[in-house]
Amino acid sequence: MEILSSFAISKTILAILSFVLLSNIPSQAQGYLLPKLKSAQYNISTLQAQQGGEIGFALSSGRYVPYSSKSEDVAATQRLMDFYWGWILDPVFYGDYPTIMKEYVGNRLPKFTKKEKYMLKGSTDFVGINYYTSRFARHESNRTKIMYDNYDTLAVSEASNIDGKILGYKDQYGWNNVYPEGLYNFLVYIKEKYKNPKIYITENGIASSKISNPLKDEHRIVYVAAHLNATKAAIDDGVNVQGYFLWAAFDTFEFQAGYSGNWGLYHIDFNDTLKRIPTDAAKCSTVDDQPNPKSPMSHSSLVPSFSQHTSHMSQSTQPGPPPLNTLVRPNLQLNIQPNF
Numbered sequence: 001m002e003i004l005s006s007f008a009i010s011k012t013i014l015a016i017l018s019f020v021l022l023s024n025i026p027s028q029a030q031g032y033l034l035p036k037l038k039s040a041q042y043n044i045s046t047l048q049a050q051q052g053g054e055i056g057f058a059l060s061s062g063r064y065v066p067y068s069s070k071s072e073d074v075a076a077t078q079r080l081m082d083f084y085w086g087w088i089l090d091p092v093f094y095g096d097y098p099t100i101m102k103e104y105v106g107n108r109l110p111k112f113t114k115k116e117k118y119m120l121k122g123s124t125d126f127v128g129i130n131y132y133t134s135r136f137a138r139h140e141s142n143r144t145k146i147m148y149d150n151y152d153t154l155a156v157s158e159a160s161n162i163d164g165k166i167l168g169y170k171d172q173y174g175w176n177n178v179y180p181e182g183l184y185n186f187l188v189y190i191k192e193k194y195k196n197p198k199i200y201i202t203e204n205g206i207a208s209s210k211i212s213n214p215l216k217d218e219h220r221i222v223y224v225a226a227h228l229n230a231t232k233a234a235i236d237d238g239v240n241v242q243g244y245f246l247w248a249a250f251d252t253f254e255f256q257a258g259y260s261g262n263w264g265l266y267h268i269d270f271n272d273t274l275k276r277i278p279t280d281a282a283k284c285s286t287v288d289d290q291p292n293p294k295s296p297m298s299h300s301s302l303v304p305s306f307s308q309h310t311s312h313m314s315q316s317t318q319p320g321p322p323p324l325n326t327l328v329r330p331n332l333q334l335n336i337q338p339n340f
């Protein structure tokens with residue numbers, strides 16, 4: 001696996017269109033897929049011949065985990081996966097929207113022509129995944145109660161499950177729950193459901209929004225190491241991950257958060273000529289078997305490890321996506337919890 005930091009210039013041309021699926025209007029997918037396809041068709045042979053380029057896209061979302069063991073919540077979980085991921089991935093790999101979308105959206109879901117279906121099938125060189133966290137999925141039959149999720153799904157996403165438990169742990173300096181198992185599970189899901197496509201992790205990272213000294217970002221080291229390790233576990237299980245991009249190289253102006261997020265490996269002092277200062281995470285090399293001499297901490301204290309995992313192996317050889325009501329690696333746990 002090539003581990004690419006945000007600084008590295010990849011040979012791959014990433015035609016990344018981060019697509020935030022906030023809308024309830026499925027026809028937008030059609031507007032998204034078809035022009036992309038046309039422009040890709042127009043350019044792909046030139047690009048590939050000249051530069052060995054690739055054309056694909058990145059999708060933004062997380063893995064869903066059932067809110068309870070009730071079958072309606074398990075079904076709601078699959079629906080959210082199909083509405084958020086399948087909405088784009090099913091056409092691109094199989095030439096049509098997921099059956100469940102057709103069933104739930106009915107006539108409002110546009111139809112592809114035969115020719116479009118044919119053109120869509122296999123039209124991407126890779127799948128880009130932006131992963132930060134995962135959420136629970138709960139069945140909700142009352143559409144008017146569905147505020148932020150797609151009301152056609154009759155499902156809502158939740159931060160905690162029926163027992164009030166969250167996924168992973170809440171990072172005190174970022175804003176989301178840290179759940180690398182979700183990345184592993186999601187990668188395996190994509191592999192099983194979409195014929196083992198080439199995958200780039202196009203975004204993964206954590207903010208330092210609530211930290212007093214943004215240069216002391218140990219929580220980021222722990223986060224990135226844990227997610228690289230989850231990625232490695234997925235690669236070991238046959239997922240075709242070819243690259244990993246960290247969000248972000250520098251503190252940025254973020255949608256909805258402005259400059260408050262501090263996502264950068266390089267901190268920008270906005271009060272002093274935009275000075276760029278490497279954080280501790282920037283000084284820590286990519287996860288490898290050698291301790292990093294530049295790092296102030298020993299390798300073993302930096303890198304969280306997962307407990308032994310074996311039970312998933314037999315499951316992953318079965319056809320079809322892994323069952324949504326079980327975690328693929330239920331015993332995949334961080335050994336160390338950040339406690340700074």
Ligand SMILES: *[C@@H]1O[C@H](CO)[C@@H](O)[C@H](O)[C@H]1NC(C)=O
Nearest residue numbers: 015036039040042043047055
């Ligand atoms: C394809 O080529 C056209 C014309 O050169 C350009 O405007 C467009 O951005 C290209 N599309 C992609 C996906 O590279």
Ligand SMILES: *[C@@H]1O[C@H](CO)[C@@H](O)[C@H](O)[C@H]1NC(C)=O
Nearest residue numbers: 140141142143144145146147
């Ligand atoms: C659905 O939810 C809305 C908003 O909370 C509420 O006013 C309405 O009574 C609910 N309908 C049913 C059938 O429960």
Ligand SMILES: *[C@@H]1O[C@H](CO)[C@@H](O)[C@H](O)[C@H]1NC(C)=O
Nearest residue numbers: 212214267268269270271272
């Ligand atoms: C920048 O200056 C503002 C206004 O004085 C202050 O509130 C803020 O904390 C400063 N930020 C940093 C990163 O020093």
Ligand SMILES: *[C@@H]1O[C@H](CO)[C@@H](O)[C@H](O)[C@H]1NC(C)=O
Nearest residue numbers: 225229287303304305306307
């Ligand atoms: C990753 O997890 C494995 C167990 O799955 C553990 O043995 C290993 O030490 C971890 N490696 C790193 C680099 O965190």
